[in-house]
Amino acid sequence: MKSISNIISQALKQCQPSAEDVEKLTKVAIETKSLVSRYISPKVVDVVFGGSFAKGTWLKDEVDIDIFIKIDNSVNDIEFGHLGEQVGLQSLKGYNPYLRYSDHPYVEAVINGIRVNVVPCYDVLKGKWKSAADRSPFHTEYIKNNLDDDQRNQVRLLKKFLKSVGIYGADIATGGFSGYVAEIMILKYGMFESVLHAMSNIGVENNVISIDKPDEYSIKNFESQLIIIDPIDHRRNLGTAISAESVGKLVLAARSFLAKPSFDFFIKNEKKLSENYEGLYPNLVIIEFSYKRRSPDVIWGQLKRSLNAISKQLELANFKVIRGICVTDQQETAVFVFLLDSVTLSPYTEKIGPKIFMRKETANFILKNQEKSLITWVDNEMRVSTLIQRETTNAKHFLKLLLTKKIESTGITKGLKGDIQRLFRIYSGDDQTINGLAKEAVRDLITSDERILQ
Template sequence: MQQKKQRVAKKACDLVSQCIEKHAQVVGFELGGSYAKGTWLPEKADIDIFVKFNKKTSEKDFRNIGTKIGFQSLKKHKPYTRHAEHPFVEAVIDGTRVNIVPCYDVSKGEWQSATDRSIYHTKFMSQKLSNSLKGEVRILKKFFLHIDVYGAEIAKEGFSGYVSEVLISYFGSFEKTIKKISELKKGQVIGKSTKKFDSPVVIIDPVDNNRNLGTAISMDNLGKFVLASRAFLKKPSKKFFKKPISKRIMKNNDKIVVVQFR
């Protein structure tokens, strides 16, 4: 599996490298996401390539050229557009999803787009997470996946891969993380920031302490995480890492939304 991902990553990087030479606004690219950080799950092993634009590039060129590079790079793999704050291009190469994402080449804290932090996320986690902690991240991601709260998409409002990494970096293990979450208080702050936030849980981005990662997480999914954490601590079992667990523990959403935080 690892060798296959390496081959796909190299192939995708070579394709991007050829395309960016035609665009003066582009200053380079970097691998990011869970693959680059070594925290990927086999079933969720996307490869993210961040195309770095000169910070003086207009937003129009940033969008248009970023999308163009994505389609040109992946043209033999049936690429399509996905949307976040800015559009990015995705395709599947040899069974692995590859994302070509534009970002600005800026100094830390001088963000011009939501994706500018991503390269710093990769650098931070690469330094912060030991091989042991990477394993703990994978366990937490698996837990999220099988209680049906994994995913940062707007439609999902769940826990992203990066949030999984942040929680492990703050608490030190899967077990310590779910223990803390099982005792969660409404509005509790995880991390350090001088800024005040209004959300059921506040999770500070260690790369940008003015950013609350908890804003993107719905009360429903947070409730599922709290309930599942309490249930696991009460009776630990491998069943929590198998797909049926979400149906067995949380039979309906009505039981979730009334969870009271201590």
């Protein structure tokens, strides 16, 4: 077994950019910024770098350059949007710029092989946030001023580790740890290994990460399993965006890595489906459909909420859902996959009624079930019990009905209903070979990350 320090120095080589990398990137960054800076005016107050490039925490071969244009505070929402688009598209016009959407639109282009984002924000005082991006320049400043060079590399290690476990990124799809969170964690614990030690020992009572003295009032009002106080806004909990599953994975991964350090934790886990898993195929139900393209956060939000809604409906119909997953290519195709205890249920189910002492309730129970009842008897606890025919015995038929005639009452988000209603396919793993996006989903659903299970 290699020592942690050996592994860490090997990993650092993978994620630390070379002097050449830095030079190339800095050149593109400065040139692009100067293009954008031409638009400074009373309405565009300033142009500043943001993101991992500005903070010096970017991973070799994985960097975006973020350029924030600070817009005067008095500009209204609509003009703010227009200005952002205009400045971005105009300044990058030589590089085929295109619009992207997060909370508001921003402009992206690829310059010398490097992705550059031009993002508008308001020029505000700390705490007087007007748009979602307004905190970013404050985050950038804070990290630049507080991290030293060693710690920047520790951030890189942590990001690489999170990426490898599949929990890097605060987007809805991942529900993981953002780059900023990784920086906060290194600031708090000093180095990569200390973060892992801290996370190994996280408990229900021991779940607050705060650089400054934590604000008791805010903490009491935060509900996530892991609370991470934003040092530039104590009322903001960065842990909200992190799913319980991601926190759990980090905790297990940290314990496993510390117990048995391995370079595997810095390489993306390529899950492979072994033959072992084929026995599970008949218990998989897959729903495939296509949708009109929308921004990633929107479609992911809709998919995740709909996944929960469909799971709940399956459970209400007595199908036991062991795990469910949604995936999308972020273009036009989405897939839900459910691993069920069984795709079919017994044609009958027992309903246990009241104790026979409860005269009215007993009579009502018998009357209510009379039509569907096959056998009715008094059980040995003196309750009336009855065996009734189940309406639904096959999960595929059930889902087909749910997604057509009953879609209004399913809880599937409004935004997806139209897409699903247009056309969908439902099949099980023993109906046909699973391919494409569904195969990816199935792989994620029915494999384990052995590295974190030591």
